[in-house]
Amino acid sequence: MMLRILSSEFLKIRKKLIWLLVAAGPIGVVALQAVNYGVRYDYLVAGKETAKLWSGLIGNVSMLALPALMVGLALVASMTAGIEHQMNAWKLTLALPVRKRQVFAGKFLLTALLLLISCTLLVPLTVALGLALGFDGPIPYGDLLTNAYYPYLAAMPFIALQAWLSVTMANQTLPLTIGIVGMIVSMFAGGRFPDWVPYKWPQLVNASHEPLYSVTAGVALGLVVFVAGMAEFVRKDVK
Amino acid sequence: MMRMFRSEWMKIRRSVVWLLVAVSPLIAALFGLFAAKKGGDFPWLEALSLMSVLHAMLFLPLLTGVYAAMICRYEHTGGGWKAMLAMPVSRTQVYVVKFVIVMLMLAATQLLLLIVLLLVGFARGFSDPIPWRELASSFLGGWIACLPLAALQLFVSVAFQSFAAPLAVNVVLTLPNMLVVNSAKVGPYYPWAQPMLAMIPRDHYGFGAFNLPLETLFGVVLGSFCVFFVAGWAYFARKAV
Amino acid sequence: MEMSANQELILETNELTKKLGGKPVVKAVNMQIRRGDIYGFLGPNGAGKTTTIRMLLGLAKPTAGSIRIFGKDIRKMRLAILRKVGSLVEYPSYYGHLTATENLEAVRRLLGVPKSRIDEVLSIVRLTKEAKRPVRGFSLGMKQRLGIATALLGDPELLVLDEPTNGLDPAGIQEIRELIKSLPQTSGVTILISSHLLSEVEQMATRVGIISKGELIYEDSIHRLREQAQGRVRLGVSNPESAWRLLLSHGYPVGWENGRLTVAKADDRTVASIVARLVKQDFEVYRVEEETASLESIFLQMTGTEGSL
Incomplete structure (x- = not known):
């Protein structure tokens, strides 16, 4: 049943701007770094060893990708839920023989999958930029994948939260404002907040220097928020 | 015209607009209270720089988008455009009123931030006299620098039915600020960086793109404002509702 | 039911x-x-x-x-x-x-x-x-x-x-x-x-x-x-009061208001036999008319929205 719901969800976003956003996010991030490297080539590239070049590039891409992910998840969640809000289509879907739980899970999964696509695109795009800049030597695929997926997993509480808020509120002003505030808070959370603050997790910074702690915490809390959102959605009357 | 303002006011009065206006000043207040130093040669201007970095680099441009999307939301849901344009008002009036409302909300945000800054200053016991001239030019400058952003966001908000779509445009154009403001070459010509360039006190904290003559700044601001506003207005005048 | x-x-x-x-x-x-x-x-x-x-x-x-x-x-x-x-x-x-x-x-x-x-x-x-x-x-x-x-x-x-x-x-x-x-x-x-x-x-x-x-x-x-919407039949006759008594004594469900006889939910047969009986007893029958209430007016009456506009 979940597969059927997802296939229906993907059909509904056909020809929608969401796809443009999903692609524009990673492309924009890498393109900006391309300009950055182009303008400051001498400072960033000249005379450095290959490994440093790659790790520098990955770090620079992550620096922009994190806020893009944090605000992008709010936008994508709002757009996927907006399809139903705009045309008052919740009553259509929920009067069909599907569980409300599954409808909620469908919206969450759609949002999460679209963001996963965005994060995945970062990898080939970063590699392409590195090669275009003339970096040679072994491409550090491990680091590339880690930097694409760990922050994504650690941001899971926010994906679940935004999916919940966007689905539950017809007016998207509040969910999107919360998303924007979240992005800005997370950007400045790194050095200032204690480790337990979720806004810090996507940066994978913690006292034990173990990124997997942030990832685990993110996935766990993400699950909790998801279940809470689902419980609320199931109980609510449909407008 | 006055009546249209009142009708717009009715529409937003009961919404979350107050929360939006307060959000950035409140976060800036937290920053100011915890991070502002008491000492230093220019405590007021240092506090201003600290509090307005976040505000002017990201919040202000992004909020401009939220405000614009919000005042078009009522018209997009429930066929409000039709009802509004069927009244004896010209489209130009409608568009101008909407634009002015966005700018008023931005003014309210700026004013609230200024009040918060003063409160933080008193709370931390700054002994220097308040540098009114610098503060006024910073807050007013930041507000004026939002003109082109508000014009473009109103354009896309009128064009897209979805609430998130104009904001996506907004985010895509605002995020580069993080890189652009460090660049003396690109920064001065990038409209979305202008609020930051206008708000950060000059001379004391000048680096990267911040040292630039007012003429460039306002040339870029007013130039891009004219382009965006005319484009949006022309689109709206022809839009089928 | x-x-x-x-x-x-x-x-x-x-x-x-x-x-x-x-x-x-x-x-x-x-x-x-x-x-x-x-x-x-x-x-x-x-x-x-x-x-x-x-x-x-x-x-x-x-x-x-x-x-x-x-x-x-x-x-x-x-x-x-x-x-x-x-x-x-x-x-x-x-x-x-x-x-x-x-x-x-x-x-x-x-x-x-x-x-x-x-x-x-x-x-x-x-x-x-x-x-x-x-x-x-x-x-x-x-x-x-x-x-x-x-x-x-x-x-x-x-x-x-x-x-x-x-x-x-x-x-x-x-x-x-x-x-x-x-x-x-x-x-x-x-x-x-x-x-x-x-x-x-x-x-x-x-x-x-x-x-x-x-x-x-x-x-x-x-x-x-x-x-329910079916109307009643009104009869205009000479000397209505005695006509009413006569019909009642023969078991017809008739009413009397404003000098007219009324028969609720009357089918054709009942109306015909009432008229025949009256004529036989030398009453003059001036008019037999149907009074109908439309479905819509019954609906409006029921929901109490009649005249609400």
């Missing part, structure tokens, strides 16, 4: 109640729909029709009372019930950027019915030619028909249509009406159709329920409602 074994109850509510913000909008409604009915659910705007229908579809939860559809409790067997129910609530919901076919496909994927069903329902509502156009550009009538097509997609046993003719022009109303009338014959479906106008459903409904201020104040066959 003419209830026989073959008239199985498809839908039944028991003391169904919904409060919104403390105010009861649906009060203790007991509703019964039988297999094959076209049930007209009538009431003025704001009487609680849509709220009731939302509860029937499991979109809103009752504050009190219960709903049984196909003999199953909606709270416990929602999915099993909805699998055999098609619905159109208030105005049609659709995804404007998708074509009619794609809209139906989005629902079809959830229902898991064969793809061929899309063409079938499109042809039932006569949208085959417009199937490849984005729904955004459809007229209201076409959107309404697409909504009905969506409701029919799962080959339902019960079709719930909330104000399907709302906002349509007379031609559009006629079209939807013909479409709905043709359904029970073609697909054997039971239909619940709501409206705020009796005239809109009277030509197709077999039974009606009338709801007013949240209460179901009438539920019976359309036939019975027509009987």
Whole structure:
């Protein structure tokens, strides 16, 4: 049943701007770094060893990708839920023989999958930029994948939260404002907040220097928020 | 015209607009209270720089988008455009009123931030006299620098039915600020960086793109404002509702 | 109540109640729909029709009372019930950027019915030619028909249509009406159709329920409602008082008001024999006239909305 719901969800976003956003996010991030490297080539590239070049590039891409992910998840969640809000289509879907739980899970999964696509695109795009800049030597695929997926997993509480808020509120002003505030808070959370603050997790910074702690915490809390959102959605009357 | 303002006011009065206006000043207040130093040669201007970095680099441009999307939301849901344009008002009036409302909300945000800054200053016991001239030019400058952003966001908000779509445009154009403001070459010509360039006190904290003559700044601001506003207005005048 | 074994109850509510913000909008409604009915659910705007229908579809939860559809409790067997129910609530919901076919496909994927069903329902509502156009550009009538097509997609046993003719022009109303009338014959479906106008459903409904201020104040066959609407016959005669006595003494149900004799619910035979009797006794009969109340005025009287505008 979940597969059927997802296939229906993907059909509904056909020809929608969401796809443009999903692609524009990673492309924009890498393109900006391309300009950055182009303008400051001498400072960033000249005379450095290959490994440093790659790790520098990955770090620079992550620096922009994190806020893009944090605000992008709010936008994508709002757009996927907006399809139903705009045309008052919740009553259509929920009067069909599907569980409300599954409808909620469908919206969450759609949002999460679209963001996963965005994060995945970062990898080939970063590699392409590195090669275009003339970096040679072994491409550090491990680091590339880690930097694409760990922050994504650690941001899971926010994906679940935004999916919940966007689905539950017809007016998207509040969910999107919360998303924007979240992005800005997370950007400045790194050095200032204690480790337990979720806004810090996507940066994978913690006292034990173990990124997997942030990832685990993110996935766990993400699950909790998801279940809470689902419980609320199931109980609510449909407008 | 006055009546249209009142009708717009009715529409937003009961919404979350107050929360939006307060959000950035409140976060800036937290920053100011915890991070502002008491000492230093220019405590007021240092506090201003600290509090307005976040505000002017990201919040202000992004909020401009939220405000614009919000005042078009009522018209997009429930066929409000039709009802509004069927009244004896010209489209130009409608568009101008909407634009002015966005700018008023931005003014309210700026004013609230200024009040918060003063409160933080008193709370931390700054002994220097308040540098009114610098503060006024910073807050007013930041507000004026939002003109082109508000014009473009109103354009896309009128064009897209979805609430998130104009904001996506907004985010895509605002995020580069993080890189652009460090660049003396690109920064001065990038409209979305202008609020930051206008708000950060000059001379004391000048680096990267911040040292630039007012003429460039306002040339870029007013130039891009004219382009965006005319484009949006022309689109709206022809839009089928 | 003419209830026989073959008239199985498809839908039944028991003391169904919904409060919104403390105010009861649906009060203790007991509703019964039988297999094959076209049930007209009538009431003025704001009487609680849509709220009731939302509860029937499991979109809103009752504050009190219960709903049984196909003999199953909606709270416990929602999915099993909805699998055999098609619905159109208030105005049609659709995804404007998708074509009619794609809209139906989005629902079809959830229902898991064969793809061929899309063409079938499109042809039932006569949208085959417009199937490849984005729904955004459809007229209201076409959107309404697409909504009905969506409701029919799962080959339902019960079709719930909330104000399907709302906002349509007379031609559009006629079209939807013909479409709905043709359904029970073609697909054997039971239909619940709501409206705020009796005239809109009277030509197709077999039974009606009338709801007013949240209460179901009438539920019976359309036939019975027509009987109520049937007028009485008034007779103008010479010496009416003695004529009245005479007729009463012969057991005719006559009344006397304003110098006229009145006979309620008189069939042709009764009228004929009354006239014959009077003439035989040398009364002069000046006029025999029928006084009719329209269905609509009875409806308005019942719902207390007469003259409310």
